[in-house]
Structure formats: C-alpha cells, structure tokens
Amino acid sequence: MRLAEEFYKGNIEKNTRKSKILSSKVEVIGWSRLIVFAICVLIDYFLYKQNKISLAIVVTIVLLGLFLFLIFYHNNIFELKKRIDLLVYINQNGLKRINNEFTSFEDNGSEYLDDEHPFINDLDVFGENSIFQYINTTVTKGGREELVSLLKNEKKLNKNEIVKRQQAIKELGEKAEWRQNLIVEGSVKKSKDIDLGSLLKWSKDNESSSPLRVAIACTFILATICSILAAVNGIIPQSFLLLDFSVNFIVIKILSKGMRRELELFESIKHSVYAYSKILWLIENENFNSEYLIKISSKLRNDSVSCKEEIKKFSNILDWAGNSKYNAYYLILNILVFSDVFLMRSLEKWREKNGKKLEEWLEVMHEIDALCSISNLSFENDNWAYPIILDKNEIEGINIGHPLLGKKAVRNTFSLKGEHKVSLITGSNMSGKSTFLRTLGVNLILSYIGAPVCADEFSCGIMNTYTCMRTKDNLEESISSFYAEILRIKMLIEACKNGEKIFFLLDEIFKGTNSKDRHVGAIVLIKQLIKYGGVGLVSTHDLELCDLEKENNSIINYNFREFYKDGKIKFDYILRKGKSETQNAIHLMKLAGIDF
Template structure:
C-alpha cells in the first residue's frame, strides 16, 4: 500500500499536540515544570511531523519515478546544454581517444543517448553524455563502473533513495551552472565596497528615525531610491549567475543528503563528497540565502531592494566560489556520475536481453553473437568475428550494409563506456572507435562531397597508433569520385590501414574492391530478393562471400520506369560483362 501524506494528517497530529497542550494548561498548578514539558512535547511532535513529511515526500517521488519511466525518457533534450560538460573537459585536457564529433554523429549516438537517458538532473544528463563520448581503457576504472551499475540494478532500495534526492535536485532550465563553476568570474571589488557602504547607509537611515524624527523619512526615501536603481541595474548583469547559484545550492544539498546515507557500497562516493563538502559549507549557507533573497513576498522584496540583500549576497558568495572552485567541480562530477550510472542500470533492467562485454588481452579481435541495434525495434541479430583481419561488406542498396556498420559501431561504443552490449556474447580487444559513414559536402565552404570524404578518411589514418587498436568503420569509401580512381585509392588505403594495428570494416557497392583487396580481408555480403510485382524483400542477415546480386535495375522496373530505359540498361550491363 502506498504511503500518502496530506493536510488531514498534519491537522490531526497538530490537533493532538494542541489538545495535550490544553490539558497541561488546565492542570498547570498541579504539574511542575509544565511549561518545559509542553514546549518539549510540541517540539517533538513538530519534528515528527516534519520528518514524516520529508520521508513520505521522498517515497512519493520514488513511486512517481518508477511509475513514469517512459515519460522521463521521452523528455525534451537540449544537446547544446547536455554536451557542455564534455566540451569543457575536452577543451582543457584534449583527450585523444574520445568518440569524435563525426563518429558520434555517424553512429546516431544522440538517439542512443536518448534511449539510455533516465537521468533526473542536469549534472546527470551531462555526465551520461560525457560517458558515451569517453571510452574507458583502464581495466580498474572499468570494473568499478561495472560494479556500480550492477549494484544499482540489484539494490532497488538504495537506487530509489538516491533518485529521491536527485528528483529534488531536478534540472536547471535557466542559467548555466557550468559557467559559474568552470569560468573565472570578474569580481569588481569597488562595486562590492559600494554595495556594502550603501547597506550601512540603509541601516543608518532607519536608526536616524530616533533623532531626526520626520526628517528621517527624506533620508530613507533618498537611500531607497539609490539602492533601487543599483539593485535593478546590477540584477541585469548577475541574474543568470544568481539563478545558477540557487541551483548550486540544490546540488550541494543533494550531495549532503547522499553523504548522510549509511551504505557501505557508497563509501567511495561519500568519502569524496565529505572531503569536498566541508570546504563548501559557507557556500551552501550563503547560496541558500541568495535563493531566498527575492521573490518570497512583497515585503521581502522591499527589504531586498532597500538593503541590497541579493547583490551583496552575490558578491560575498562569488568570492567563495572562486576559492573553492575545484571542490565544487568534484561534487558536481560525483552527483552527475551517480545519476548517470543509475540511468544505465535502469536501461539494463528495461531491455533485459543484454550482455556484459569481455575484454581480452589481444589486439585487433572482436567476436559477437546475435549482435543487435538498440535503435531498431525487432532488429535482426547477426554474428560477427574479426581476428587481425579486415572486413569488406558488399550488397545492394537497402540490403543492410550501413545499418550493420552502425550496429557494430554503437555496440563497440557501449561496450567501452557503459559495460553493456546488445548481444548474446561479446568478446573484444580495447579499441579506439572512429568512422566515416556520413561525410557531407558544404557549399558555404566550397567543400565537395569527395573532399569531405577524403578529409574523413585522413582523419582515420591520423588516428592510428600502436598503443590501442583502432576499429575503423567506413561506408561507401570514396563514393564521390570516378570508379577508376575510387578503386585504386580505396585499395591502397585499405592495405595501409590493415598494417597499422587496426580493423577496417568497409561497406562498398564496388565488387572489384572486394575481389582485389587481398587475403588480409574477409568478404561478407547482404542480399535481397527483388520481385517486379512485389518489390524488395530483405533478410538483413550477413553472409560469407561477395554479393552475387544486383538490384538497381530491378528496382527501377518495380517503380515502373519506362521499359526502354530498363531494357537498354540491362543490355548495356550484358555488353560490359562480356567485354
């Protein structure tokens, strides 16, 4: 039975408190120290009411989360905000083995992110995005992440309690907390002095009532007018950061709540939070004050303007934020990591049919059984294996080549980041993952499609290294140029890549590339049946060998192209094959 908390229960407990108080009042002559007893009893009851309210509120939020996972997952997402943390960290440290922008776009990873995203907070969203862009190659860190995912999968009580705190934190829809804690603020000490000086004058104007009498009114009006002008001018410049400070207060409160949980499995997180939160207690206290400074009520707003409460609080706290910036970053990172790991555990529980990858101490190896694409409902599974060799995949249009390349790439990313693959079995080396699937031309930069392709492939070549094997995924290599040069350049590039600690997996329409690439590559294909009456039928199963079929002309016939076009095209093909 669900716990429900309502005003009726509060009223009943309060009434009980008042009744007891009244009885004590009636017998006050006979009860020694009744004042103390009544006060103590009232405090105990109020504490009980408050604690019960908080507990049931959190239980209610936990029930809401568990019953509304679909709506949480289908929320609107702003990837400009979601990607900010990753972009900030990458711009500072320049990681070499990240999932770069083109690969992330090629593999539709924003859609994959949306599938995985059950986060409840802004740091959680940003952390999950960073996780998907940053493969782990450290086996100890990898095992730690996998252990936490499994913990949150199995321990629903701990997961629910953490989610209740994260639900209270929520998303930041205005302001930019990352700008607050990652960007150095320009603190104007002269303004800070001016605002404190005007505060002193505000106090003096009130004190002047005692000796200036009616003349003090003019003094108060002048000070109030000046401070009102200062307040609204300053507020325009600091409003965004004030909003972010308010959200920072919620982040710190969330961290404190988590650190108070007595759970030995969270010792690692709690130790980090406790170490850093001690340095930020002043910020937590002052940030609460600034969040209360405006918008409480009309009277409160008058006091806020008259004493410049918000502006002075801002300048007091912004200096503390500057001093404790590294501690704040650490706390923000931990809150985000907890939320993102919980999100991954929920995704696992919902899909159920997944496997944890097994990493082996061997270069250029990948073996998957019943590999599936997470973005496709009722997807067709395929087996796949490479062992120090490359793969060339041929097949007709729409037969499944590009989808398979994306399936391979997505699962490799998930294996290296969230310890999860959509397969029945998955064994792999550690890979740097890079692709060229959808390079685009840019007429505004005078860039042709072929130039975009050439740059994308060069980017792959430049990424090759001896430390970590590279999984190179290339779709329709050099489709933007003539057949003669395409075949010649493609063959040389594939021969170069295969000897550089890499696995190239290449899809192409050019059967000639498959025939000439050499014994360092294995050939696979996707096939279809084309019926001029019923159209195309695909089984989407990968097969060993080179594609024996073509479907382009048959597809034109199915679409009712003029017969003279299709017949002459067939005749031309026959002549070319005979010659």
C-alpha cells in the first residue's frame, strides 16, 4: 500500500469515527436545549401561580443563561463536525485520485477549452477526464485561475523557476496534513464566488469622503443624545424622538447612497475574506524550507505589518458589513449611531494602511493554493520522477506512462535527442500511437509546472508545445476538418519561423485528403519543421514516410504492433524502434462482420 493511500484511509477511519461522536453530541445538545426551555416555562408557570415573581425572574435568567450557553456550545460542535466531515470528503477524494476515479469530480475546467490554443484540447488539459479535473483542489478563485494559467503555459518558462517550483511542490507534497487544513479553512465558510476585481479596485482607490460623513454623523448623534435626555427629563414630548429617528433614517439614506455599492461588495465577500484570513494565517505561521516558498511567504510579513493580523482585522470589520442588510438590530443601531458611516471609515482607515499590500498578499495565497493542488501528484505518486530540465531542445524518458490512465498505463522508453529531431510513429489502428503522443505531451506540461511526471526518469528542454490531433468540422464558420488541420499546421509553422523553440505532436496529418497529397504534404511539412528547428513526433499510417529515415539523419522511426490470439486481435502497446510491419484494418472489418 502506498504511503498516501495509507494516510487517506487512516484519516477517513479516524475522522468518520469523530464525526459519529459529534453527531451524537449535536443530537444530545439539541434535546438539552429543548428540555431547558420546557423546564423554564414550567417553573415560571408554577412560580407565577404562587405569585413568586422575583424568584421566577431569577430562575428565568439562570435558565436563559444555560440555554444561551447550550446554543453557543451546539454551534461550536456543529462547526467542528462540519470541518471533520470536510476532512473525510478531502481524504475520500484523495483515494479517488489514487484509484483513477477522479472523473466524478465536479470541477473539470471545461470553460477553458479552446480550439485556438496550441495544445489544451488535444492533450486533455481541461474538460472530462482531464489534467485539471485530476489535480485541482484549489479553494480560492485566484488559486484556481493561477492553476489554469500554469497549465496553459501562459507564463514565460524559465529553467531556474521550474527547478525552484519543483522543490516547493516536493516540500508541499510532504505537508499533507497542513494542506488539508488549508483546504478546510478555505472551504468551510467560503462564498461560491468572489468579485476579486472589485475588491482590488477598492483597495487601490485613494478617494475618501468619510471624514465629512463622520462629522455629519457626529452632529446628528449628538442631537439624538440631547433629544433622548430632554425627553427623559420631560423637556420635550417623547413623541419628538420619533421625528428625530425619522430624520436620522433619512440622513443615513443620503449619506450611505454613495456607499451602497461598496457595502454590497463587502456583504458578498465577507465569508471569503474570513476564509482568506485563515489561509493566510496558516501560510504565515508555517516554516518552509524551499527557497521558492520562503521567498513567497516572506511577502506576508515585514517589520511593521503582519498580514495575518491585518487580514483578521479586515474580516472582523466585514462581519459588521454583513449585518447591515439583514439584521433588524443593526438597523436600530444604524439610526442611533450611524454605524454604516463608521463602518466605512474603519474600512477606509484599513485601506490607507494595507490597501497597496492586499493584492500582493492575495497573490501569495493564490500561488500557494495552486502549488498545493499540484503537490497532490507528488504525495500520491511516490514512484513518479521529477524531470531534469535541459538547456537544449531534447526529450528523453525511461518507462514513461500516461498520468491519467493510472494502473492501466503501459510505460515506454523513448528518446529524441542529439541529431534526431523528428520521430515518425507508425502502427496499426488502435495500437497506441495517439495515446503515446498524448503521454509525452501531458508529461511535458507537468514538467513545466514543476510537477513530477509519470516516468522512472525524464528530461526535456523548455519548448512551446503545439499539437494537431483532434481537428473537427466547424459548421458555423464553414470549416472542414481538413481545413481546420491546415490552420493548425499554419500556426505551428509560423511559430517555428518566428524563432520559437517548438515541440510538436502531429497525429495522422492530412488524413482528410488523398494518399498522394497526404504523402507529399507530410514530406514537405516534416522537412520544413526540421529546417526551422522544430522537434517532435508525427504518427502516420503512411509507411512510405519511414523511408525518410534513410535520407535524413534528423528522422528516427518508432512503431507499435499488434498480435493475434484465438482469432482475436491483441495489443501490447509497447513502443519499438523501426517502422511498423503490420496492418490490421481488414482484420478489424472482418471482426465487425464485414465479409471479403
């Protein structure tokens, strides 16, 4: 049993047991509250009948205190149970990843699928049964976006950065319990969505009208105090207070008119900010060893300001903002002491001190959130290897498997280095050509985000990946699958001509045209790709293309084969050097019932 599997199963068993105990406590406390309330009513009724009003008041106060304590205790137990149940869920998902059952995860990032992107659709980066669906455990909106950005290779790749990120991911992989605490804190009270753009825009805004609002508010508060004192002493009629409160209500509406949008923003984000305060607390308090994590986390603290303390203050202020819309008591408080005005003043004072740092703090949280997701690969696959990043355009691996196939993955050894620039992959239908191309592509993506890869050993240069594998018709734009393929090839050639370091994966190119055009077109394309420095693989059924190996030292042949057993076709999915010597199309048609 893997260490990760043992860890997850142990946590599920332990926390399931705790959850059952807490469920019993919740039920007992719930009944206890009802019993205390019933006893209070009965005793009060009995004492009232005996005209012992004073004693009834004392008993009511005592039992009410006990009732409130039970409510507080019940809420704490319920909150703890919620966290324990989250831990069970987190560990169950960990087991699902290990057992290759991650396709049941709801978030697959399908909104990021893009036919125009150089590789994401062909390599199953997003969507059903994708890399994103497999590894994503982010709990912040920005962390999710950071993970998406990394998987799309949107950031400029740098060897030193990749190596440092590898060390960070390896360290986070070993902090499984800490990572699970981060997920719990980020999930237990988080809002479904958060308007990060509006929050950051507010944090950078220097405008403030609070001092004027505070002065006006103080004037009306003083007037209200004077009115209450005058009414109590009989100087003015008590009905005058209603007029005073009505005036206050109107003034509050006028003063808060310009604040309403901001107050609505704060109401919508308060739960997320609470979760963020807990996450940032965990990050700032953790001792990291890797250079990358030390550098990131150091941004959360300096000599004068502690991020965890300031974000906690921000969260506490926002708790009041959450009351402004739904709490009747807050409405009364607002009319009496203009709490909306002072709430905004507190927020603006916080912004004056921390507004310029907020974006940097959130970026730290988002990056570590994304790295924690990637580190699942490190923790759950201790037989995977961290790739060696090369300074040259080469790729080589020993026992490379497809990361999304789990135990079903057949591992192969492959090398494309030195004088070899293009590998032609031949083989019969269903023999494994396309899967192998994706195997290399997916492992290359994982290499560039700093993750371990599904291989015993793996090394690669930093190259931009381009694929042409799943071209399809686009009826809305009147584009045939063949023309769609041409457009992708054009994008690849232009990238090569622009001097990009290219790694390409082309699956049965030009399959939409006749055999002669396909053969000639493939030869021209391969020679151009070599001319402009491209490196990559081309799978093909055109066995004549394999003769290029004899003409050009830059080309090397590999193949997959099939065999027959008991009249049935079988595949071993083993990659071999040289060109394919077998074909199976006619046999497959016979198996399908087509007679010859």
